[in-house]
Amino acid sequence: MAENGCSGLLVVRCQLGEREAFTELVHVWHVPLLRYVRGMVGSQHVADDLVQETWVAVVRGLPRLRQPERFAPWLFTIARRTVVNHLRHAYAAQEVAAVEADVVAEDNDSLSGVLDGMEIEAGLSGLPPVEREVLILFHLQDLPLNACAEVLGVPPGTIKSRLHRARRMLRNIMAERGHEA
């Protein structure tokens, strides 16, 4: 992970109060953020609103961010909170978070080597939110395991097991749609 020297510098400039740095920061991170949120909620219109809400929360929280180089996990943590709040409201009684098994599965899934962003995006809509978001963060946003764990607030081992399960589910979905695994 090239832990964002450029973003770190932009964050520090924002914290100093250089207004033009905010514009640059938003331009750098808007597309990855939108991609994550859209992947989670499915709708472009809802995603636009949630992304705006996320950016407002980011601007308000930025003066308190003590580790500018950790901006990416912090950003996705805020985005995730926004998405989860939205899903909670949208599905009222439905719990967004699933209970995680403590067993840490080894990541030996043969699919991991052949999955690419396009395939994952195509099958994402068929996955439950928990599995969908771990795939988005790990494969589409290229966040490393530890950063995913930080964003999702679970141990790295749990991320591995979620990834394992998510890939398996995705493989089934892709197989049902006639794709070769």
Next chain:
Amino acid sequence: MSEPNHGAHRDVPEELERALAAEVSLRSRLRHVAVGLAGGCGAALIAVLWATEPDPLPTRTQAGFAGLIAVGLAWAAFAGWVLSRRRPLFARDRVLGARLALVVTTLTGVAGVVLAAVRGTAAGVLGTALTGAVLVAAAGLLLARAQSRRRELLRLRDALQRKSS
């Protein structure tokens, strides 16, 4: 994580840019700083007026003063809430705000002491001077901390710039 695409500028909607420009506005922040200082310092001056009144005030006047003090403190509390939750100050804004606070609390302190000296007793003058000194010291401390944080961020910015170049 690889650095996102810097050429994606066109993908940021104008509506979002406008919303964020309003969100980071310096003018909005300083307006709240001014409102908070005006409310707090106004309440302090009315309190000095009330405390240094030689004769007991009529009940309605007391109620009026109490109301004005409450309004001033409410504005100060509102500004404090906005500046901590909705429009937090960035390092440069914090220095500006603290300078403003130092000037205004010094003026309020001096005005309060003069009022107390003209109208009140020695004890009143002493009490007002002490309160004024505490307020000025608090503003001075805020300014020192704001400048220290800004220096720290400037050092970090320079280090990151050197690293990236």
